[in-house]
Amino acid sequence: xxxxxxxxxxxxxxxxxxxxxxxxxxxxxxxxxxxxxxxxxxxxxxxxxxxxxxxxxxxxxxxxxxxxxxxxxxxxxxxxxxxxxxxxxxxxxxxxxxxxxxxxxxxxxxxxxxxxxxxxxxxxxxxxxxxxxxxxxxxxxxxxxxxxxxxxxxxxxxxxxxxxxxxxxxxxxxxxxxxxxxxxxxxxxxxxxxxxxxxxxxxxxxxxxxxxxxxxxxxxxxxxxxxxxxxxxxxxxxxxxxxxxxxxxxxxxxxxxxxxxxxxxxxxxxxxxxxxxxxxxxxxxxxxxxxxxxxxxxxxxxxxxxxxxxxxxxxxxxxxxxxxxxx
Amino acid sequence: xxxxxxxxxxxxxxxxxxxxxxxxxxxxxxxxxxxxxxxxxxxxxxxxxxxxxxxxxxxxxxxxxxxxxxxxxxxxxxxxxxxxxxxxxxxxxxxxxxxxxxxxxxxxxxxxxxxxxxxxxxxxxxxxxxxxxxxxxxxxxxxxxxxxxxxxxxxxxxxxxxxxxxxxxxxxxxxxxxxxxxxxxxxxxxxxxxxxxxxxxxxxxxxxxxxxxxxxxxxxxxxxxxxxxxxxxxxxxxxxxxxxxxxxxxxxxxxxxxxxxxxxxxxxxxxxxxxxxxxxxxxxxxxxxxxxxxxxxxxxxxxxxxxxxxxxxxxxxxxxxxxxxxxxxxxxxxxxxxxxxxxxxxxxxxxxxxxxxxxxxxxxxxxxxxxxxxxxxxxxxxxxxxxxxxxxxxxx
Numbered sequence: 001x002x003x004x005x006x007x008x009x010x011x012x013x014x015x016x017x018x019x020x021x022x023x024x025x026x027x028x029x030x031x032x033x034x035x036x037x038x039x040x041x042x043x044x045x046x047x048x049x050x051x052x053x054x055x056x057x058x059x060x061x062x063x064x065x066x067x068x069x070x071x072x073x074x075x076x077x078x079x080x081x082x083x084x085x086x087x088x089x090x091x092x093x094x095x096x097x098x099x100x101x102x103x104x105x106x107x108x109x110x111x112x113x114x115x116x117x118x119x120x121x122x123x124x125x126x127x128x129x130x131x132x133x134x135x136x137x138x139x140x141x142x143x144x145x146x147x148x149x150x151x152x153x154x155x156x157x158x159x160x161x162x163x164x165x166x167x168x169x170x171x172x173x174x175x176x177x178x179x180x181x182x183x184x185x186x187x188x189x190x191x192x193x194x195x196x197x198x199x200x201x202x203x204x205x206x207x208x209x210x211x212x213x214x215x216x217x218x219x220x221x222x223x224x225x226x227x228x229x230x231x232x233x234x235x236x237x238x239x240x241x242x243x244x245x246x247x248x249x250x251x252x253x254x255x256x257x258x259x260x261x262x263x264x265x266x267x268x269x270x271x272x273x274x275x276x277x278x279x280x281x282x283x284x285x286x287x288x289x290x291x292x293x294x295x296x297x298x299x300x301x302x303x304x305x306x307x308x309x310x311x312x313x314x315x316x317x318x319x320x321x322x323x324x325x326x327x
Numbered sequence: 328x329x330x331x332x333x334x335x336x337x338x339x340x341x342x343x344x345x346x347x348x349x350x351x352x353x354x355x356x357x358x359x360x361x362x363x364x365x366x367x368x369x370x371x372x373x374x375x376x377x378x379x380x381x382x383x384x385x386x387x388x389x390x391x392x393x394x395x396x397x398x399x400x401x402x403x404x405x406x407x408x409x410x411x412x413x414x415x416x417x418x419x420x421x422x423x424x425x426x427x428x429x430x431x432x433x434x435x436x437x438x439x440x441x442x443x444x445x446x447x448x449x450x451x452x453x454x455x456x457x458x459x460x461x462x463x464x465x466x467x468x469x470x471x472x473x474x475x476x477x478x479x480x481x482x483x484x485x486x487x488x489x490x491x492x493x494x495x496x497x498x499x500x501x502x503x504x505x506x507x508x509x510x511x512x513x514x515x516x517x518x519x520x521x522x523x524x525x526x527x528x529x530x531x532x533x534x535x536x537x538x539x540x541x542x543x544x545x546x547x548x549x550x551x552x553x554x555x556x557x558x559x560x561x562x563x564x565x566x567x568x569x570x571x572x573x574x575x576x577x578x579x580x581x582x583x584x585x586x587x588x589x590x591x592x593x594x595x596x597x598x599x600x601x602x603x604x605x606x607x608x609x610x611x612x613x614x615x616x617x618x619x620x621x622x623x624x625x626x627x628x629x630x631x632x633x634x635x636x637x638x639x640x641x642x643x644x645x646x647x648x649x650x651x652x653x654x655x656x657x658x659x660x661x662x663x664x665x666x667x668x669x670x671x672x673x674x675x676x677x678x679x680x681x682x683x684x685x686x687x688x689x690x691x692x693x694x695x696x697x698x699x700x701x702x703x704x705x706x707x708x709x710x711x712x713x714x715x716x717x718x719x720x721x722x723x
Contacts, residue, residue: 018557019412021567028574147704149655151662152678152697158689159694168684240664260651263565269659273682283565284663299569303561310560 002198005315015307020078023300024071027292041087078300084293088286093297096282097232102302103172104271104278106196108263112166115259116252120205123213124245134228138210145146145207150266154200154273158273168273169196197270204266205259209252220244236252256313368560375640380716385713388706395703399515401477405486406509407495410672414494417504419690420454423496424568425464436464440493462488464495468676502682511696515607515674519703521588521657521673529592530646533599538630540600541607548604553595563594571665580671591656598647606638640718647711651704658700674700 035057039049065073077084081318082092089109126135162168173180174189220226221244271280279298286294366374380386396403414420425436440460446453468489472482488495497508539550566591574586610616611634619633635642661675662667670674677696681687687694 015557015560020559026566026569026573029570065540068501143705145702146708147651147701149659149662149700151659152700155678155681155684155687155696156694159683159691162684162688166534252714261560261562264562268562268565268568269518269663272663279565283568284665290572292572295569295572299565302565306562307560310522 001318003147004318005037008314009309012307012311016304019300019303019307020075021071021169021310023296023303026299027074027296029065029071029294030290038087078297083297084265086286086291088289088291088294093294096294097297097301100277101277101298101305102281104264104267104302105278105305107197107201107271107276108260108267110194111267112205112256112259114198115205116262117207118202119213120249120252121210122206122210123217123248124240126210127214127217127248128240129179130218142207142211145203148204148209149269150200150204151269151273153203154196156269158274160232166193168192172276197267197273197276198275201263201266205263209259210256212251212255213248216248217244220248250317253313253317253320254310257310260309262314264302264306371640372700373630375714375717377398379713382713382716388709388713392703392706392710395515395706396519398512399519400476402485402512403473404481405485406506406512407484408506408509408609409473410505410510410513411670412505412509414491414496414500414504414506417494417496418502420496420500421505422499422692423494423497424456429461434461438488438493438495448629460493462490462493462495463705465489473688486649498695499690501693507677507692507695510672510677511674513697514674514677514696515699516659516670517584517667517673518675520653520701521584521591522653522707524588525592525595525653525657526646526649527592528588529595529599529649530642531703532592532596534603536596536636537600537603538607538635541604542611542626542630543653544635546609551600552604555600558594558597559588559619562658564659566681567591567660568663571660580667584667584671587657587660588653590660591653595649595653599642599651602641602645603635606641608652610634610637612704640714644711644714644718647707647714653708654704654707656699 021233035054038057039054042049057099069315074084081094085091086093086096089096122138126132126138129135149258158169170192170193172190173186174193180186226239229243230236268280268283270276271278272284275281279302283295283298285291286298340600367376369377389426393570403409423438427432427436428434429437438461439456439458440462441454443452444459445451466486468484468487469482470484470487470489472480475481486495494500494506496506497685498511501507503509516676529579536551538547555644558677570593571587572592574583577620578586607630616633618631620628628704656664658675658678661668662671664676665678666675667673677693681693681697
């Protein structure tokens, strides 16, 4: 067991290194570098930069060095918690990350819980009554759920809610509560706004998850222990929930592996549409204005946390399911 | 006679139709036997096609998809206007109604002219139908010369009024008075073909890397598998967004388009590679592969000529399932303003106008590109589902 955990943790380290390399490549990809943008910004404000100052700047940021050296310098800073400066927001990137990334992660996790809340009952129902009207209806809905991109669902739901009630869902809190201290009212207001992104994110992934649960539950229901339990006269509801569902839930934990990346990515887009103060709008702004340090750092943090989440779910699965071999 | 038996069986005992029915059953049986004999020598591909044809939903979806692609390829001909044609009087004009009755009498399809009038209740200027002016909607209507698909010179469109003074706006117009229907058709070319272009790239990558990984095993396998693990465990959309930032703004539409395709397929190959690897591993110990190896066939020719043909059906299924992912990816990127940009259009970039709820609330027809998108993706999923059942040798 501990061997398995240690091995998974050891794989995690090269993954992190790879993520940092990819992120740094992203920073380097667009034509021009940080100094170019910096000089451009200065010139727009009326300042001038001569060649000497330019060279000094390039030396300061290590831009005259080859790629691996630059990466080393950047990584050294990152490990000390210094992600560089965002000239778009004129703040240290680390501050922006600390403010936005936890919110994205919290929404993503809440969305996954919400997904299960929707998907588990649907999965059980369609497996219990295979080929019934409900099963077909949910199958159709899951096809629809897979076909509608998150941003579209967010747009349409926002429009429908606005059209029917006049309530414009936007942000995490309504404007009047944004700077207010925490209170019951504020929490209620948050729920009023936050249900929409959660529903949007959950519906998209629930489509897939309920299919997985249905398939694994169908396999379990055919097994002999179910027949035995039934023959012994166990009430049907108790039987289903206590044995086959418990076994069939295990694959759900492993679905975190593919759900987490999808939900985090979806959150980025949905939060742009719904104007949530999470990473989405910041990332888009940063990309559009080529604020590459911010872009790279955001991609890195989101990826690293997602990979960490996947790792956790793997370990959790190994702890919960005694059938999994650790070799 | 118990009530549970089928009416045909009941009749069999009660009237003279029995003999007739028997003959019919025998004929049906013989037909089925013949089909079985024919199929017993059929190739895997033919079997798959026969099974696929039984899946009615999938067949209908396939036909509709072919139609959709046909319309996309002939966009210049089917769309009544060009993607950049503007009607300055028609900014945010709603969908034009096509009438079949004039003053209570049936009439060939036509649209009324429009004039602007002051609404006495809201004091807003609104477009009002002018029933004195009628513009017939004709098929095969003459227009300015253009080139179909950039090659074939044409001067006819599928339908239109043939008179630009009153535009025929099937799905309304956008903020510049451009016909949304025409723009959607032009956009579908970009959006639908990105799926195929992207799948083509990821197909090549997936088959080669998956094949190598499965065939050689060992270290090659480990490296490729860890790479796949890595790619599928990071959130893609932020990565796509960041990568599309690297597309130089000066690039032409086609160059940007190819860059986006590459970015999307950077990830698409992983799923295919896994499928190919699994299959190759299970096939490489087969006798015919050993035979090929003994006859001193090279590694590449064993993979290419002996292993891959055995997986064609799986590849076809996988491609069908992969296309909608690409389409959705492109739409998302373009929607965020990171993909296809003006003057080129895609479904995603058309939906960009609908980003604001207040705009959608006033001009709901701006959401119609989404309907095309959802329908296309659902059709692909249905076809993929049918193909998957057909390719599974254990299904029935």
